[in-house]
Amino acid sequence: MKTESRLIRGARLLDPCTGLDAVTDLAIDRGRILAVGELPAGFTPTEVIDGQGCCLCPGFIETSFQGHTPGSGRDGSLASELRAAAAGGFTSVLLRPDTSPVADTPGVIREQQAEAAAAGLIRVLPCGALTPGLRGRELSEMAALLEAGAVAFGQAQRSIEDTQLLRLALSYAADFDRTVLLHPEDARLAADGVMDEGPLSLRLGLGGRPRLAEDIGLYRDLQVARLARARVHFPTLSSAAAAEQIDAAQAAGQAVTAGVSIHHLLLTSQDIGTFNTHVKILPPLRDARQQEALRQALARGTLSVLSAQHEPWGPDHRGSTMTAAPFGIAAIEYLLPLALNLVRAGLLSMLQLVQRLTTGPAAALGLPLPSLAPGSVADLCLFDPEQPWEASANGWSVGDNHPYRHWELRGAVRLTLRDGRIVHRREP
Amino acid sequence: MTGLRFGDGNPQYDRQGRLRHLLSIEGLREIDLLQILDTAESFLGIAQRAIKKTPTLRGRTLVNLFFENSTRTRSTFELAAKRLSADVLNIAASQSSATKGESLLDTVDNLMAMQVDGFIVRHPEAGAAHLLARHLGDRALVVNAGDGQHAHPTQALLDVFTIRRLAGPVEQQVVCILGDLLHSRVARALIHALSILGCPEIRVLGPRTLVPPEFASLGVQVHHDPRDALPGASVVYALRLQRERMESHRLPSLDEFHRRFGLTPERLALAAPGALVLHPGPINRGVEIGSAVVDGPQSVILAQVEHGLAVRMAVLSLLAGVGGHED
Amino acid sequence: MNSRFDVDALLNTLAEQLRPLVDPAATAMIGIFTGGVWVARALHHRLGLVLPLGELDISFYRDDFSRIGLHPEVRASRLPFDVEDRDILLVDDVLYTGRTVRAALNEIFDYGRPRRIRLVVLVDRCSRELPIAADFSALQLRLDSHHEIKLNGPEPLRLEVQARESGS
Incomplete structure (x- = not known):
């Protein structure tokens, strides 16, 4: 690695680990943070960056990222999607195991790491499938997956129907002290629904996925996790009742964390309008009441992770009907300006927002907490919170499946640094 | 919010507020609904004549694009179009490219290359007619002949x-x-x-x-x-x-x-x-x-x-009569 | 303006022209919507025709359909007699280009094959664009294309000349 050293001058530093929120200088040397404020005598950076008017914080961490590696390439791959994530200010992403083939063998985990290394951008955190093929019928070889580099286990967007198998899988995973990511949903009740069950699904004649399916699934998963003494994380919840259950479980001391996607905080099922497939997502968008409850739960910290829930789908999926279109929104490169809406609405402080994007997900995944303290790894994001822009027709992601095309975006990532090295730079 | 209002979110109407496609009753203005019904009254009598045909859509080509079997709806639309002197192409998608994996929009683009003027579409998935109308804009008319459990x-x-x-x-x-x-x-x-x-x-x-x-x-x-x-x-x-x-x-x-x-x-x-x-x-x-x-x-x-025939003649003649298909 | 024409007198003139040439028991009369129907009603009454009056809406037969579409108000055509081998008087208010009459002839033939059709108009503008001529007219009027003559009604019937609105 080149011995780059940088000085970022006059940015507002936001460190959720220490609570620091102040305008000062930050020096980077040999991939680590060298100093904050007072600089060591004789420090001569190779680059000085003017950070005035900008915020500087640890790089964001994503807990739900579909990288399509391995995959066909039609819908993007780690090469394209990690570039999009870097543009969004992210420095680490947990890969969803529902790739093709599924990340249930050491070979797949190694392939993902090799692809990421070749891309040379940000960190990938492979997540092994909890059950082979995510089918929920038997246990994966978890030790082998960990040895290959997996940092957690998960089921992506498939719930395990067999409760006994869920109990065994969580018990077995608990041996390794890793987080297990679950998709809480009663599969039979959710059936083939493509949107929230309610008046709109009735009017559009589309199969509904009742909220109750998540509430029941979550209850079961929480109880089984407690029985198995497993640490679990629910990446994106969608209902008020689900947030309340997390509240209660955390109050009772259970090792559980949960997150919410930015989409569920900004959109509701009404945005489907007349069959807008770009807002088809799992769990489905709900009504305004659920949205408000999720916002409040994020604000008070019950939901400690704000997720971009990145799921790109390439141009071959354009022109699909609501039923045929795949679930997912690809907007990781627009996450920051979208999320700043929550700060502007007074829901979160700037520091709290950064916390939900950095230490929140790190804690959920059992990773070391990122910080700006000297000695920390220089995985950083420098952003201008006011810069206005618009989502271009062609973003970094291969996926164009997002509903934010004509939104007025305010706030842009200027620099993303990984190990002190610039992996994304946007000229002001 | 709902996207089902008149205007932007309602792809049945063009920017001038004229009915270009018939996709769903929801979002249809009362005045347009009444005009269709009143026009249908006029067509009812035509079936009683010696020559059960008017030259209204002479030279136009309409495609019956059916991705679901339906003898009744397909044949009334066909008869309605023929009584208006339109040429009708019947495509039963179960025997055609759809089973070979061609997408709905590709099928339609191929037909558009043959200069057709409109599509009467039935599809097992809700929203298929909306998808088609958004894709075609004012290049051709779309009549929804049933989309999944959504509208008819x-x-x-x-x-x-x-x-x-x-x-x-x-x-x-x-x-x-x-x-x-x-x-x-x-x-x-x-x-x-x-x-x-x-x-x-x-x-x-x-x-x-x-x-x-x-x-x-x-x-x-x-x-x-x-x-x-x-x-x-x-x-x-x-x-x-x-x-x-x-x-x-x-x-x-x-x-x-x-x-x-x-x-x-x-x-x-x-x-x-x-x-x-x-x-x-x-x-x-x-x-x-x-x-x-x-x-x-x-x-x-x-x-x-019997009324179905008159109503479909009214719908086709009203939609085809909105300018823009020709030049 | 409307005082210039005595519509009643014009209708009487037409009726007198027609009277020796019609058989009230066998001749049928058809008016073209809207003005033609008003004129036909008046003549039908004056001539004492036995067969009920026919009414024709030619919207579906217009040759400019693809350019201007359907008239917002389409009425049902109604020919309450057998057209086959019938002697028919086709009535319109104004004969201008001849296109309306052409459409009406097409429509009548879709009901059957009449023996004879004669065209009766209140006003002949003497500027036809098709080889279609009135057999009977009460008034011949040459107007430039910037003016139009319009029959308003139904009660009372008024014949008015107006400057054409620009752009139409």
Whole structure:
């Protein structure tokens, strides 16, 4: 690695680990943070960056990222999607195991790491499938997956129907002290629904996925996790009742964390309008009441992770009907300006927002907490919170499946640094 | 918010507010709905002539694009188009490129390359007609001939046309729709059409598994017992019950459905004297409706078919008449 | 303006021209919507025709359909007699280009094959674009294309000349 050293001058530093929120200088040397404020005598950076008017914080961490590696390439791959994530200010992403083939063998985990290394951008955190093929019928070889580099286990967007198998899988995973990511949903009740069950699904004649399916699934998963003494994380919840259950479980001391996607905080099922497939997502968008409850739960910290829930789908999926279109929104490169809406609405402080994007997900995944303290790894994001822009027709992601095309975006990532090295730079 | 309003979110209308496609009754202005019905009155007489044809759409080519089997709807649209002197291309997608994996829009683009003027589309998935209309814009007209469980606007138009003609003003009717509402695009479309025309009372009737209470959000009264739903009804509309509903455990048996809800002469007697009986066809005799009622004096089921032709002629001529297809 | 023309007198003139040439028991009369129907009603009454009056809406037969579409108000055509081998008087208010009459002839032939059709108009503008001529007219009027003559009604009937609105 080149011995780059940088000085970022006059940015507002936001460190959720220490609570620091102040305008000062930050020096980077040999991939680590060298100093904050007072600089060591004789420090001569190779680059000085003017950070005035900008915020500087640890790089964001994503807990739900579909990288399509391995995959066909039609819908993007780690090469394209990690570039999009870097543009969004992210420095680490947990890969969803529902790739093709599924990340249930050491070979797949190694392939993902090799692809990421070749891309040379940000960190990938492979997540092994909890059950082979995510089918929920038997246990994966978890030790082998960990040895290959997996940092957690998960089921992506498939719930395990067999409760006994869920109990065994969580018990077995608990041996390794890793987080297990679950998709809480009663599969039979959710059936083939493509949107929230309610008046709109009735009017559009589309199969509904009742909220109750998540509430029941979550209850079961929480109880089984407690029985198995497993640490679990629910990446994106969608209902008020689900947030309340997390509240209660955390109050009772259970090792559980949960997150919410930015989409569920900004959109509701009404945005489907007349069959807008770009807002088809799992769990489905709900009504305004659920949205408000999720916002409040994020604000008070019950939901400690704000997720971009990145799921790109390439141009071959354009022109699909609501039923045929795949679930997912690809907007990781627009996450920051979208999320700043929550700060502007007074829901979160700037520091709290950064916390939900950095230490929140790190804690959920059992990773070391990122910080700006000297000695920390220089995985950083420098952003201008006011810069206005618009989502271009062609973003970094291969996926164009997002509903934010004509939104007025305010706030842009200027620099993303990984190990002190610039992996994304946007000229002001 | 809903995206179903007139204007941007409603792809049925162009920027000048003219009806370019017929995709769903929901979002249709009352004035357009009435114009279709009034125009249909004029076409009704044409079937009685020696030459049952007008030159209205001479030189136009319309495509019947059916991704689902339907002899009745397809043939009435075909006949309607032919009586307007249009050329009609029938494409049954089950035997065509769709089974070879070609997408809906690719199929349509290929046909557009042959300079066709419009598509009458039936598709098993909700929103397919909207997708087509958004794709085509004002290059060709789109008539939704049924999309999944979403909408079937020409059926609703012929239904209200029949009610208006044979029962009287819609504003004075009490309409009871019975059967499998949940999976019925016919019922959804009819409820919207009746609401737009000011029907004061719409009741829906069936077991909770097929008529969930959420139907109240459409502004209808939800009933699960014929003795509550039928008294006073001046129009009784029986929906076709599909056998798949038993396989999905929504009903114990067709016999039991008939026992509870089947429209028999005894049940029909609960409705207002002389109440009209409608059915979209095809009929399951002895399931949702008994033969004595189908063939009885109150049944106007065959009149619906006749009206369907006039209504479809009206829709096609009105949509094709909006400028822009030619130059 | 409207005082210039005595519509009643014009109708009487037409009726007198027609009277020796019609058989009230067998001749049928058809008016073209809207003005033609008003004129036909008046003539039908004056001539004492036995067969009920026919009414024709030619919207579906217009040759400019693809350019301007359907008239917002389409009425049902109604020919309450057998057209086959019939002697027919076709009535319109104004004969201008001849296109309306052409459409009407097409439509009548879709009902059957009449023995003879004669064209009766209140006003002949003497500027036809098709080889279609009136057999009977009460008034011949040459107007430039910037003016139009319009029959307003139904009660009372008034014949008015107006400057054409620009752009139409």
